[in-house]
Amino acid sequence: MKKTFTVGLALALTTLSAASAQTSLTGAGASFPYPLYSKMFAEYKKATGVDVNYQSVGSGAGQKQIKERTVDFGGSDNAMTDEMLKDAPAKIIQIPTTMGGVVPAYNLPGLTKPLNFTGKVLADIYLGKIKTWGDPAIAKINAGVTIPPLPITVARRSDGSGTTYVFADYLAKVSSEWKSKVGVANSLQWPVGTGAKGNDGVAGVVKSTPGAIGYVEMAYAKQNKLAYGAVQNRAGKYILADNGPIANAALGVVIPNDTRVSITNSARADAYPISAFSYVMFYQDQKYGNRTEAQAKALKNLLGWMLSSGQQYAEPLDYGKLPANVAAKAKNLLNTMTYGGKKL
Structure with a gap:
């Protein structure tokens, strides 16, 4: 019996060693x-x-x-x-x-509730057409909110970025001007902005610069305690990014066998649009x-x-x-x- 146990243990250790060889x-x-x-x-x-x-x-x-x-x-x-x-x-x-989810994170001291953004407003900020937080286009979709009239510092990626691709993919779907002038790619010819490397780099620019806005993955906004806005989806609802609304963006979408699919600008009323x-x-x-x-x-x-x-x-x-x-x-x-x- 002892001999059998010893042999069995040796075999088990050999198997474990082989499995962990790499x-x-x-x-x-x-x-x-x-x-x-x-x-x-x-x-x-x-x-x-x-x-x-x-x-x-x-x-x-x-x-x-x-x-x-x-x-x-x-x-x-x-x-x-x-x-x-x-x-x-x-x-x-x-x-x-x-x-x-890619969120518009911003640094505006004194605000206590998330700002609303439309796709057009985000596109116009990144096209350099909206230059201050006091712009009427921002005020119109944030009625009753007193926004500090700071100049907007636009933060964006300097490296080849999938987060950039997702953000640009969304903007191209909601802004014909963005689609024709800037387009969709990992690296873009940006009309405006301060470049930073990685989601952490963009989050760092926003965190250290009053008046800044940057697009980052939601986890980076939360880790850095950055405020981020609700984005109007295709159904017209302002949705704040969270696990549920992000996951909802994939519902009802035909997933091809090779899984390559864009789920930005979902038609679902409960979906976050930059997912x-x-x-x-x-x-x-x-x-x-x-x-x-x-x-x-x-x-x-x-x-x-x-x-x-x-x-x-x-x-x-x-x-x-x-x-x-x-x-x-x-x-x-x-x-x-x-x-x-x-x-x-």
Whole structure:
């Protein structure tokens, strides 16, 4: 009996050692989900011993690094289009891992309730047409609110950013002038503004500058104790970003099998209009360079956990939990991962 137990214990330890042989993974990209990813990866290390090093360098850099194969996975708040993928050396899969909202955060001393914004007002601020907080267009949608007549300091991203893409995607849907003059991309030719790197950089500019406005992921506004405004949605309602209204933006939307979809400017009356998925990007076939099958399996295990057990950390950190239908499609895509053509 003792001999059998000893052999069994040895086998169990061998299996555990093999499962933990790959103890580190690297990722880089979007700052939008970084607070959530930091928590997820810390919890994953506790559970498995696998260390995940994720660099919050912006979606543009994440897209570049996955195409250059310098990381195990990239992070981006906008899924890459076919045009953006055409120079990739092999097929890249993109799966959503969470949802978030881009909010107009501002620094206006003395205000006690959130301001209202329309898409047109936000577009005109970022086009440089509205220059002060005392502008009649702002006053009209904030009746009864005394707003300090400060000049507006516009804060925006200086790096390639998925948060920029989501914000610009929304503005292009509500402002024909924005669509024609500025457009939608990770990096833009901005008409006005002070540039800062990352969501944390823009939040820092807003926090330190009375009269400033900047677009940031909601979690960064809350972490920095920044006021942020309610945004008028397509149904005409002013919606303050929160987990529920952000998640509602994905309801009723046809999610394609490849999960690449824009959910800004939702038609739902209960949806926050500047909502988005945040994506992880990886190669469908993992056998490239000097990658081992163990690395590939470790990556698949991590992503599978993020789509299942890891979702419990989203809402407490002010992110939206993936709807069941979206998570199911993401898992289907993950299950197409191969190593040298062999299914993992």
